Amino acid sequence: MKYNFDEKIDRQHTNCMSTDGFRAYIFHDTEGTMTFPYKDEEFIRMWIADMEFATPDFILNAIRTRLDRRILGYTKVFDPAYYEAFKNWTDKKYGWHCEKEHLVSSPGIVPALYWLVGFLTKCDEKVLIMTPSYKHFMGAPMWHNRELLCTDLVNDGTGYYTIDFDDFERKAADPKTTLCLFCNPHNPSGRIWTEEELKRVGDICKKHGVYIVSDEIHCDLIRTGLQHIPMAKVVTDYDKLITCMAPSKTFNIAGMMFSNVIIPNDKTRELWYSKRYMNDNPLSIAAAQAAYAMEEDWLDQLKLYLDGNFKFVYDYIAARLPEAKFRIPEATYLGWVDVSAYLPRVDALPKFFAENAGVLLEGGNMFVQNSNGFIRLNVACQRDVLADGMKRIADALLHNRK
Numbered sequence: 001m002k003y004n005f006d007e008k009i010d011r012q013h014t015n016c017m018s019t020d021g022f023r024a025y026i027f028h029d030t031e032g033t034m035t036f037p038y039k040d041e042e043f044i045r046m047w048i049a050d051m052e053f054a055t056p057d058f059i060l061n062a063i064r065t066r067l068d069r070r071i072l073g074y075t076k077v078f079d080p081a082y083y084e085a086f087k088n089w090t091d092k093k094y095g096w097h098c099e100k101e102h103l104v105s106s107p108g109i110v111p112a113l114y115w116l117v118g119f120l121t122k123c124d125e126k127v128l129i130m131t132p133s134y135k136h137f138m139g140a141p142m143w144h145n146r147e148l149l150c151t152d153l154v155n156d157g158t159g160y161y162t163i164d165f166d167d168f169e170r171k172a173a174d175p176k177t178t179l180c181l182f183c184n185p186h187n188p189s190g191r192i193w194t195e196e197e198l199k200r201v202g203d204i205c206k207k208h209g210v211y212i213v214s215d216e217i218h219c220d221l222i223r224t225g226l227q228h229i230p231m232a233k234v235v236t237d238y239d240k241l242i243t244c245m246a247p248s249k250t251f252n253i254a255g256m257m258f259s260n261v262i263i264p265n266d267k268t269r270e271l272w273y274s275k276r277y278m279n280d281n282p283l284s285i286a287a288a289q290a291a292y293a294m295e296e297d298w299l300d301q302l303k304l305y306l307d308g309n310f311k312f313v314y315d316y317i318a319a320r321l322p323e324a325k326f327r328i329p330e331a332t333y334l335g336w337v338d339v340s341a342y343l344p345r346v347d348a349l350p351k352f353f354a355e356n357a358g359v360l361l362e363g364g365n366m367f368v369q370n371s372n373g374f375i376r377l378n379v380a381c382q383r384d385v386l387a388d389g390m391k392r393i394a395d396a397l398l399h400n401r402k
């Protein structure tokens with residue numbers, strides 16, 4: 001491999017969420033008073049969705065070049081080169097692109113979700129999501145006091161999830177339902193929705209006049225050989241469909257807080273501009289543009305490394321935890337594992353693994369509902385760290401069973 005994904009990068013004392021923010025995020029311990037039998041630096045961190053790999057040099061160099069201009073004043077994307085880079089990327093990867101004027105920027109997709117729920121729905125309206133779900137899909141409606149409707153995805157028993165279209169349509173047809181927050185590909189199941197599934201979701205939302213926000217943040221991190229389909233490529237004539245994409249997960253630049261929101265409806269876009277502060281971070285623009293203009297095979301190699309990590313996890317679980325249910329996800333670097341056969345009575349799984357394994361991971365309790373007994377494992381780490389993490393997890397589960 002040309003790039004060294006085995007290299008360990010020290011993240012301690014960089015104000016990094018993964019190393020310094022886990023108490024507050026996972027355990028709601030904002031005072032930092034919780035204690036564990038492990039020192040902070042002894043934990044294997046398999047939780048928050050960023051990677052332990054270095055951001056690639058072509059991005060770091062673009063940031064350095066921008067720094068060398070020596071003034072970091074107010075900035076916003078004016079240069080059409082950013083749109084050109086993004087357009088070329090989405091054309092190349094998905095055979096689709098958005099119109100230039102539909103593209104707006106946001107300091108992250110989570111802030112966009114929170115803003116959009118506020119713009120698009122009224123106080124007495126409902127927001128529909130699919131569960132298990134990334135927790136901010138619940139957080140955004142709750143923040144605005146909107147009622148949340150959940151439709152449970154159906155697990156076929158092997159970890160392959162599908163949409164219960166009857167239930168979805170019943171809930172979308174509720175006259176108070178005006179927005180669906182849709183995750184494509186889906187976190188945490190890792191599903192890449194098929195063209196048929198996307199079309200059906202789109203048709204149902206269209207029929208009932210429901211806005212769709214399609215969060216496609218994980219669209220580039222898919223298993224080698226698979227293909228992401230933007231919902232907007234399939235649902236073509238619906239201007240209540242808003243798409244969110246970002247270079248943040250793909251290139252490990254989430255801290256740069258720069259993402260793309262594609263809003264085809266002119267009035268909604270005006271609302272967006274009128275309600276949010278509009279500048280962008282100069283270093284983030286440089287990073288995002290360099291990411292989309294990438295000419296190297298860094299991403300292909302990263303994907304191969306992640307494929308290898310998932311194979312390792314799959315084989316390890318099969319060998320040591322045969323009653324756990326795990327399927328290699330089609331997308332994301334997040335494994336979704338049903339360990340309920342080993343821990344029938346424990347519901348605070350992150351605490352169990354932090355205390356008994358020295359592994360930081362996210363548990364089903366963090367994914368809204370329809371997720372009891374599951375753990376979510378971030379495998380975007382060095383292979384030997386992953387091996388240690390899996391050993392610790394298996395040891396803890398098997399020891400607990402004795």
Ligand SMILES: Cc1ncc(COP(=O)(O)O)c(C=O)c1O
Binds near residue numbers: 049107183187217246
């Ligand atoms: C589905 C989904 N949306 C959004 C985010 C985070 O978005 P951002 O960092 O751009 O705010 C994540 C991070 O894990 C995610 O999984």
